[in-house]
Amino acid sequence: MKVTIHVSVETDDPATTTDYTIGTLERAELSLATLGLTLDDAKTILAGLQEVLVTEQVAAFVAQHGQCPHCNAPRPRKGQHDLVMRTLFGTLTLESPRLYTCACQETDQQSFSPLAERLPERTTPERRYLQAKWAALLSFDRTVAALEEVFPLQTNHSTVVRHVHQAAERLDAALGPEQTMFAEGCQRAWEALPPPEGRITVGLDGAYVHAREGDNRTAGWFEVIVGKSIPLDRPAKCFSFVQTSDTKPKRRLFEVLKAQGLQMNQDLTFLSDGGATVRELQLYLSPESEHILDWFHVTMRITQLQQQVNGLAAATRADCVRDPAQVLGSVKWYLWHGNVFRTLQELSWLADDVEAWGETHPDAAKLAQRLWEFHDYISNNRDWIPNYGERYRYGERIATGFTESAVNQVVSKRMVKQQQMRWTKQGAHRLLQVRVQVLNDDLRATFGEWYPEMERPEPALAAAA
Numbered sequence: 184m185k186v187t188i189h190v191s192v193e194t195d196d197p198a199t200t201t202d203y204t205i206g207t208l209e210r211a212e213l214s215l216a217t218l219g220l221t222l223d224d225a226k227t228i229l230a231g232l233q234e235v236l237v238t239e240q241v242a243a244f245v246a247q248h249g250q251c252p253h254c255n256a257p258r259p260r261k262g263q264h265d266l267v268m269r270t271l272f273g274t275l276t277l278e279s280p281r282l283y284t285c286a287c288q289e290t291d292q293q294s295f296s297p298l299a300e301r302l303p304e305r306t307t308p309e310r311r312y313l314q315a316k317w318a319a320l321l322s323f324d325r326t327v328a329a330l331e332e333v334f335p336l337q338t339n340h341s342t343v344v345r346h347v348h349q350a351a352e353r354l355d356a357a358l359g360p361e362q363t364m365f366a367e368g369c370q371r372a373w374e375a376l377p378p379p380e381g382r383i384t385v386g387l388d389g390a391y392v393h394a395r396e397g398d399n400r401t402a403g404w405f406e407v408i409v410g411k412s413i414p415l416d417r418p419a420k421c422f423s424f425v426q427t428s429d430t431k432p433k434r435r436l437f438e439v440l441k442a443q444g445l446q447m448n449q450d451l452t453f454l455s456d457g458g459a460t461v462r463e464l465q466l467y468l469s470p471e472s473e474h475i476l477d478w479f480h481v482t483m484r485i486t487q488l489q490q491q492v493n494g495l496a497a498a499t500r501a502d503c504v505r506d507p508a509q510v511l512g513s514v515k516w517y518l519w520h521g522n523v524f525r526t527l528q529e530l531s532w533l534a535d536d537v538e539a540w541g542e543t544h545p546d547a548a549k550l551a552q553r554l555w556e557f558h559d560y561i562s563n564n565r566d567w568i569p570n571y572g573e574r575y576r577y578g579e580r581i582a583t584g585f586t587e588s589a590v591n592q593v594v595s596k597r598m599v600k601q602q603q604m605r606w607t608k609q610g611a612h613r614l615l616q617v618r619v620q621v622l623n624d625d626l627r628a629t630f631g632e633w634y635p636e637m638e639r640p641e642p643a644l645a646a647a648a
Contacts, residue, residue: 184210188228192239201239205231226335233272233335241277241298248297251285258282261294268302271310273335306346308634310336314343315350316626319618320597322604344610351613353633354620358438361431364467368447373470379449381415383440386477386586387455387465390594395605405608407615408460410436411589414443419585420623423593425612426460437468445469454583456480457564475574476567479582484557485515491550507533507550521570523561530558593619 188205206227210217220228250257259282266279279298284290317326323340330338387410394402408426413419422439424432437445445451451472455461457480465474492507510533517526534554540547561568571581597618598606606614620626631637 186210188231190232190235192235194243203231203235205235222333230273230335233270234275237268237270237275237277244301245280245298248282251287254285254287256285256287258285264296266299266302267305269306269310269336269338271307271313271334271336274337308630308637311346311350312627312630312637314338314346315617316621318343318347319614319621319626347617348610348613351616354616354629355431358431358434361434362437363433365433365437366447366467366470370470373448376446376448379446380417380444382450382452383412383414383443383445384452384454384580385410385412385436385440385465386583386589387453387461388477388583388586388590389456389458389461390590390599392594392598392611393605395607402605405611406460407594407611408432408464409586409590409593410439411586412439412443413585417443418623420625421589421593421619423615423619425608425615428608428612432464433468436464440468447471452580454580454586456583457560457567462564474567475569475581476564477581477583478571479584479587481518482515484560485511485518488550488553488557491553495547495550505533505536507537518561518568519571521568521573523565523568526561527558527565530554530561534558592622 186208188208190203190205192201192203193199194201208220208224248258261281261283263278263280266277268275268277277298279296281294281296283294284292313330314326317329321329323343326343327338327340330336387408390407390409391404392407394405396402406426407423409421409423411419411421420439420443422435424435426432429435440451447470449469449471451469453465453472453474454477455465455474457476462474465472489508489511492511495507510529514526514529517523517529534551537547537551537554540551569581574581593615597614598604598611617626620629
């Protein structure tokens with residue numbers, strides 16, 4: 184059996200119709216493998232149909248510009264050049280004529296290329312969109328392999344990377360300027376605002392990515408900040424950035440909250456690990472915000488101290504005035520109830536005692552250092568330590584478990600787990616901007632803003648009789 188596929192193109196003149204033959208399909212005896220179209224068949228048909236459609240579109244456009252719209256005089260050709268367009272259904276070479284400008288209009292330009300001006304980019308938006316989306320979810324090499332398997336196109340690793348970077352640069356350029364403070368207005372203006380839709384909870388945490396600097400592939404690690412914003416009755420959104428590479432971290436967070444309906448009278452809760460970077464990031468965004476030290480990170484530090492105490496020699500523990508494990512248990516209890524004063528007091532007493540052991544028991548010196556580090560950590564974050572027990576009883580968040588899942592989703596799955604690639608800070612930051620757009624289901628809408636024709640509804644394709 185043979186099936187020949189023809190396409191008829193009708194212009195504005197109903198009497199003018201052009202017929203094209205795209206290809207012929209041959210089928211032998213019916214089987215599962217020969218039933219209907221194969222992937223290669225579909226790619227061949229789409230590539231042929233794309234070539235016909237683009238050829239006719241370009242011919243009609245060039246014909247429209249063949250005469251002056253003011254005096255209808257024909258525009259002489261100065262020459263022509265080839266214009267390469269990379270589409271989702273193949274790479275096409277188009278003839279782009281260069282025309283002389285008409286003498287009826289005063290202009291400094293003697294000639295122009297209408298097709299080159301209409302198509303300033305050489306890659307279609309949908310191809311850019313799919314390259315960016317798939318590269319945000321898969322490795323660059325796998326993205327190239329998947330695109331070439333599904334669509335009748337050819338691309339390469341460097342092209343995909345470049346298009347991802349260009350999309351990220353455009354996203355960053357759309358952000359407003361960085362500010363120290365985003366809380367604007369006065370108390371009277373805030374009270375006049377309509378009631379907000381509900382509390383927004385924001386969790387902030389850090390993750391580490393393998394670093395690369397030039398040809399140095401053993402440059403260690405660098406930190407990535409990841410956050411997740413969860414409104415009470417709206418979809419959650421993630422955001423991320425490389426803290427030493429991003430110049431607008433606070434603006435980035437504010438725009439996420441603004442997109443979720445943030446008002447200046449909104450209840451806003453920030454949960455973080457207490458690091459200096461995230462402490463500065465969340466300040467002055469809203470007058471109604473509260474800041475809480477994440478209970479998970481507090482207990483994690485206490486657990487590490489308890490493990491170190493368990494590793495002390497028996498002779499060292501025998502000289503203790505008070506059992507260190509018991510003291511740490513008391514510290515945890517005081518913190519749970521928000522008693523920072525007693526926490527710092529117990530830690531300082533225990534650290535002084537352990538330092539005294541260090542003169543005769545060397546294994547205690549490291550424990551003393553860790554105790555003072557934990558003392559400073561609690562002291563630096565004392566204003567952000569609430570009564571955790573009370574919040575827990577009222578069903579309020581006290582830990583950033585939802586942020587840990589965001590770190591895994593945003594960073595680990597793409598850049599750390601089972602990934603051998605090392606990243607420059609700039610490259611990681613740009614990929615993260617595209618990845619969070621994909622995870623937040625915002626990338627298609629963003630491309631629709633950049634290219635409005637992508638979102639323009641088209642007439643439904645009529646079914647064949």
